[in-house]
Amino acid sequence: MATGTWQEVAIDEIVRRTPRVVSVFLRLRLPASLAGQHLDLRLTAPDGYQAQRSYSIASAPGAARVELMVERLDDGEVSPWFHDVAEAGDTLEARGPIGGHFVWQPVDGGPLLLVGGGSGVVPLLAMLRLRHAAGHGVPTLLLYSARRHEELICAEELAVMAQADPSLRLVFVTTREPRRRPGDFDRRLDDALLREALADWSHAPASAFVCGATPFVEVIASGLRAAGLDAATIRTERYGGT
Numbered sequence: 001m002a003t004g005t006w007q008e009v010a011i012d013e014i015v016r017r018t019p020r021v022v023s024v025f026l027r028l029r030l031p032a033s034l035a036g037q038h039l040d041l042r043l044t045a046p047d048g049y050q051a052q053r054s055y056s057i058a059s060a061p062g063a064a065r066v067e068l069m070v071e072r073l074d075d076g077e078v079s080p081w082f083h084d085v086a087e088a089g090d091t092l093e094a095r096g097p098i099g100g101h102f103v104w105q106p107v108d109g110g111p112l113l114l115v116g117g118g119s120g121v122v123p124l125l126a127m128l129r130l131r132h133a134a135g136h137g138v139p140t141l142l143l144y145s146a147r148r149h150e151e152l153i154c155a156e157e158l159a160v161m162a163q164a165d166p167s168l169r170l171v172f173v174t175t176r177e178p179r180r181r182p183g184d185f186d187r188r189l190d191d192a193l194l195r196e197a198l199a200d201w202s203h204a205p206a207s208a209f210v211c212g213a214t215p216f217v218e219v220i221a222s223g224l225r226a227a228g229l230d231a232a233t234i235r236t237e238r239y240g241g242t
């Protein structure tokens with residue numbers, strides 16, 4: 001698929017991940033994608049009305065199917081369609097992969113700091129899946145915040161990855177439920193928590209990737225600068241929202 005061209009693609013499968021997030025598998029192979037990139041999707045109603053949104057790619061580059069993960073926003077125009085209406089075989093238009101800044105490849109090395117809020121974990125998951133498949137032992141810390149445990153996307157997959165790999169540290173941050181594992185946190189991810197988690201990790205990140213709703217990304221990026229990270233090492237992806 002050429003990056004800038006719209007192409008009709010079919011939904012291969014929809015899989016529930018959490019109460020508010022589904023994975024949408026597309027019958028599409030993107031051999032040239034980089035972990036962290038996104039696709040633009042365009043939906044067209046029978047009356048010709050079109051809506052276009054961006055979704056990060058969750059699957060590692062080269063995967064046989066492209067996996068996207070869509071969080072339901074109750075008052076949203078597009079995301080509820082994936083939850084309530086879409087089914088395998090439906091078609092839509094896609095364009096991409098897009099994005100050259102918020103990407104990580106094994107040659108980029110680390111230490112690597114990944115901070116995700118809610119569905120903002122999706123491009124970080126692509127990076128972790130790539131890192132895992134490449135057997136890459138670059139020191140990596142994932143700080144992943146959600147309201148409740150059941151809302152952590154792919155928590156089991158992440159835990160299995162971290163169990164098999166001492167260079168990967170996984171820290172879940174739940175804001176509305178008590179933590180379940182030592183080393184996790186159960187409060188808001190703020191400057192103090194960032195400092196604590198970084199001190200505990202004891203690596204100086206060469207790159208930090210921060211993704212989530214816009215207010216989350218802004219708090220984390222400013223917290224990382226306050227914790228002493230050079231602004232040039234911090235890359236952000238804002239999903240919107242106020």
Ligand SMILES: Cc1cc2nc3c(=O)[nH]c(=O)nc-3n(C[C@H](O)[C@H](O)[C@H](O)COP(=O)(O)OP(=O)(O)OC[C@H]3O[C@@H](n4cnc5c(N)ncnc54)[C@H](O)[C@@H]3O)c2cc1C
Nearest residue numbers: 053054055056069070071076077078079122213239240241
């Ligand atoms: C590069 C990029 C990658 C993205 N990747 C993903 C992804 O992997 N998974 C995913 O679920 N979404 C992702 N998004 C967000 C996605 O593009 C849509 O904005 C989102 O699905 C909402 O669309 P909607 O039509 O349902 O809501 P809209 O009708 O656009 O908005 C409904 C209401 O929700 C607010 N809103 C919009 N986005 C957010 C948000 N992120 N958080 C809180 N409130 C919001 C709006 O201000 C509005 O009030 C990404 C956005 C960008 C820019």
